[in-house]
Amino acid sequence: MSATALLFTLALLGVFSYWLGRKRSFAVVDGQAWKLHSLPSYYGFYTAIWCGVPALLITGLWLFFEDLIITHLVVGQLPADVQSLSPSRLNLVVNDIRNMVSGNIVSVDVDPTMQAAADHYIQLQDISKAALTVLVLIMVIMGGLYALRSIRKDKQARNAVERVVKVFLIASSTIAIFTTVGIVFSVLFEAIRFFETVPITSFLFGLEWSPQMAIREDQVGSSGAFGAVPLFAGTMLISFIAMVVAVPIGLMSAIYLSEYANKKVRAVAKPLLEILAGIPTVVYGFFAALTVAPFIRDTIGSTGLDVSSESALAAGLVMGIMIIPFVSSLSDDVINAVPQAMRDGSEGLGATKSETIKKVIIPAALPGIVGGILLAVSRAIGETMIVVMAAGLSANLTANPLEAVTTVTVQIVTLLVGDQEFDSPKTLAAFALGLLLFVVTLILNIIALHVVRKYREQYE
Amino acid sequence: MGLPKYTTDIVRAGLEKRYKREAHFRRLGVAAIVAGLIFLSILFVSIIGNGYTAFWQTFIQLEVHLDASEIDPEGTREQNVLAAANYGGLVKQSLRDMFPEVESRRDKRKLYSTVSSGASYMLEDYVKANPEQIGNTIQFWVPADDDIDMLMKGHFDRDKPESERRIKDDQIAWVDKLVAEGRVESRFNTIFFTAGDSRDPELAGIWGAATGSFLTLIVTLLLAFPLGVATAVYLEEFAPQNKWTDLIEVNINNLAAVPSIVFGLLGLAVFINFIGMPRSAPLVGGLVLTLMTLPTIIIASRAALKSVPPSIREAALGVGASKMQMVFHHVLPLAMPGMLTGTIIGMAQALGESAPLLMIGMVAFIVDVPGGVMDPSTVLPVQIYLWADSPERAFVERTSGAIMVLLAFLITMNALAVFLRKKFERRW
Structure with a gap:
């Protein structure tokens, strides 16, 4: 049976066993359900859990290891001269065999040993499928029988079911931790491998970035330069432009909406501004590349300045537009958290509204606003699609917003999209950049959350 | 003074x-x-x-003689015989008949390129479906080439000197003649909604990408909703106040702010390279997006659980419910609208996301419409990215058209979330 059919059968068997368990619970007390320890449905769930969960676990483990074991067995059967190939070549051979198994076109002419290996592979797959089906069915029947036999009048079925549910709840909540650990390890391992070939100092402080690797040994410029400073500079430049756009507009609109606007204006303007936050970044990227960049090139270019068509200004401007609602809603929260008594006190002393805002509310809300801006900066640094589509690829070390610069995220995408081998410094460099990106945004977030939280406590 | x-x-x-x-x-x-x-x-x-304009496409009417000796000389009418015929030749013959004055090889090639390269396949499908027409001369509508389509939509300036135009004078003359004969028509662009990707703009559609998006979102929803709700329930209702719980909460808050591309790196390193899942598969995309949207769903679900007043819990416990029964029979149903709203917003976020999917190879050029979660596929935002990179002028309007479709989906989802919130919002 295929995996889907197996899961479907399992689900059906689960429902059936629920029914059996429920029926059995009635039977043990001759239909007098009040004599049972738990409600009858819990006996049903109890039986279904014993039927389904062990079988599901077995299926998961089996599917996870199936491929590995079959590949190992098939490789073991290959002729000795094939087995003695280097690991990467052997990998290619294995790939060819897999392609033959799935009926795709193969890169080499079919030679008999390969055909034999592929047949062997298919045979093993069939055996594995049959074995899994039998095993799962046995598990289901044994689990079901065990559960049914153990149903008695005073069996604490509810407690058992609730324990299983609680384990599931706890397991789900740990996924967040596993995700973080997964992120850290996946970027860290590859980054460490990268730093074995390229020293970390020349990565962090090198002024030249050109990750092309040589195809031949004696090629000119074969070394590839992995100095990430131009990328940091480009990221900073674009993020800075974005902040110059987003912070004043976001902050002022938050102030206006929370202090001046009447209910009607607020009810219309706020959701409209929030639409900006819901637009996919790829749309902003297209907008930047198609509309904003040519516009900037034509208007500023007409004054005689030299403007690149992938200028940092275009990408930064559009990124700023994207971040406006982010800054605005975070500032809105902190401004609203300032106690009304402070406004009343200031206005009672005769200050105008703008004076109250400038001298009382903003200083009081400042830590929260700064926290919000830090979160927005981390957003800008990690933003990918806008810069991929509208910023350049060449690593220029410049502070001129009219030139093309590249960013950390753009380089990660260009290094990893397309065919790649996993052990070239070029690919590994992407993970080193990813590590850096993760660390920087993490630090920014932690500082920001800390600042916001500390500030909130003051007024509660 | x-x-x-x-x-x-x-x-x-x-x-x-x-x-x-x-x-x-x-x-x-x-x-x-x-x-x-x-x-x-x-x-x-x-x-x-x-x-x-992407929702309309220029069609050209050809007069095609379905020559029996060409298509099916034996008269068998068998599908594989019909499939082997040279339909491209028939389309070209029809164009030559309409413009007998075109003679040189170069001009002929230019003439053939006024209709889409997909015309021959459409003719083939037509003949297979209507074998009784073989031997007749039929009027057959085929999509125009993308350049002609752009000309008809007014995106090319006819007043520019010929050398600066993609469309040459004689091509314009042919098109004008066809227009005068009533053989050019602008129709609703069904290809755009029903086809997969193509290198030819007039044959490219969003159906493949939309299906990919749908499959990816289904995987995301099936994983993220139960996991997110379970996490929120545990943290709000069961978790003891200790370091471990704090650690989980800090992690969730941080994951909410991690750049999406980092999740892509995780997917590439763990799901593809370590576990060995196929590249470009909606399953992997769904897994990555699950991890990305989980924090959103968890945070919204926790807020929804918090808004259920303690009196509900106390009442349930008071009449003898166990803690688990209290949560699952009383608190969870009351918090469900809030959780669903958060989930829809999370799904909208996932639908618009493209950066992590670039990392796991969902950027491949894929013509086929995916049939399952293991088939290689792409998603709508990535399709937009791919088309935005294409040089043809006609892809600009198709990119914008695809964006409009994507935005329509997103606005619908968000409106649904707002509606749910308004409809089921309860003040206690």
């Missing part, structure tokens, strides 16, 4: 200036909001202005 006598005089003297500043500040606030709204409208106008 002399020295002012009272404080009120000092205040009054500065009052005008202060009121001016007040008005100025207020105007700044209005200006900020107006600026935001202007950006929004420019964005929409530019996308819609570029994209609305």
Whole structure:
């Protein structure tokens, strides 16, 4: 049976066993359900859990290891001269065999040993499928029988079911931790491998970035330069432009909406501004590349300045537009958290509204606003699609917003999209950049959350 | 004037200036909001202005003689015989018949390129479906080539010198002749909604990408909703106050702010390289997006659980429910609308996301419509990215058209979330 059919059968068997368990619970007390320890449905769930969960676990483990074991067995059967190939070549051979198994076109002419290996592979797959089906069915029947036999009048079925549910709840909540650990390890391992070939100092402080690797040994410029400073500079430049756009507009609109606007204006303007936050970044990227960049090139270019068509200004401007609602809603929260008594006190002393805002509310809300801006900066640094589509690829070390610069995220995408081998410094460099990106945004977030939280406590 | 006598005089003297500043500040606030709204409208106008034409496509009517000796000389009418015929030749023959004056090889090639390269396949499908027409001469509508389509939609300037135009004078003359004969028509572009990707803009559609998006979102929803709700329930209702719980909460808050591309790196390193899942598969995309949207769903679900008043819990426990029964029979149903709203917003976020999917190879050029979660596929935002990179002028309008479709989905989802919130919101 295929995996889907197996899961479907399992689900059906689960429902059936629920029914059996429920029926059995009635039977043990001759239909007098009040004599049972738990409600009858819990006996049903109890039986279904014993039927389904062990079988599901077995299926998961089996599917996870199936491929590995079959590949190992098939490789073991290959002729000795094939087995003695280097690991990467052997990998290619294995790939060819897999392609033959799935009926795709193969890169080499079919030679008999390969055909034999592929047949062997298919045979093993069939055996594995049959074995899994039998095993799962046995598990289901044994689990079901065990559960049914153990149903008695005073069996604490509810407690058992609730324990299983609680384990599931706890397991789900740990996924967040596993995700973080997964992120850290996946970027860290590859980054460490990268730093074995390229020293970390020349990565962090090198002024030249050109990750092309040589195809031949004696090629000119074969070394590839992995100095990430131009990328940091480009990221900073674009993020800075974005902040110059987003912070004043976001902050002022938050102030206006929370202090001046009447209910009607607020009810219309706020959701409209929030639409900006819901637009996919790829749309902003297209907008930047198609509309904003040519516009900037034509208007500023007409004054005689030299403007690149992938200028940092275009990408930064559009990124700023994207971040406006982010800054605005975070500032809105902190401004609203300032106690009304402070406004009343200031206005009672005769200050105008703008004076109250400038001298009382903003200083009081400042830590929260700064926290919000830090979160927005981390957003800008990690933003990918806008810069991929509208910023350049060449690593220029410049502070001129009219030139093309590249960013950390753009380089990660260009290094990893397309065919790649996993052990070239070029690919590994992407993970080193990813590590850096993760660390920087993490630090920014932690500082920001800390600042916001500390500030909130003051007024509660 | 002399020295002012009272404080009120000092205040009054500065009052005008202060009121001016007040008005100025207020105007700044209005200006900020107006600026935001202007950006929004420019964005929409530019996308819609570029994209609305994508929903129409120019078609050209050909007079094709379905030569029996060419298609099916034996008269068997068998599908594989019909499939082997040279339909491209028939289309070319029809064009040559319509424009007998075109003679040189180069001009002929130019003439053939006025209709889409997909015309021969459409003719083949037509003949297979209507074998009784073999031997007749039929009027057959085929999509025009993308350049002709652009010309008809007015995207090429006819007044420019010929050398600066993609479309040459003789091509314009042919098209004008066809228009005069009533053989050119603008029709609703069903290809755009039903086809997969293609290198030819007139044959490219979003159906493949939309299906990929749908499959990816299904995987995301099936995983993220139960996991997110379970996590929120555990943290709100069961978790003890200790370091471990704190650690989980800190992790969730941080994951909410991790750049999406980092999740892509995780997917590439763990799901593809370590576990060995196939590249470009909606399953892997769904897994990555699950991890990405989980924090959103968890945070919204926790807020929904928090808003259920303690009296509900106490009442349930008071009549003898176990803690688990209290949560699953009473608290969870009351919190469900809030959780669903959060989930829909998370799904909208996932639908618009593209950066992590680039990492796991969902950027491949895929013509086929995916049939399952293991088939290679792409998603709508990535399709937009791919088309935005294509040089053909016709892809600009198709990119904008695809964006309009994507935005329509997103707006619908968000409107649904707002509706749910309004409809089921309860103040206790």
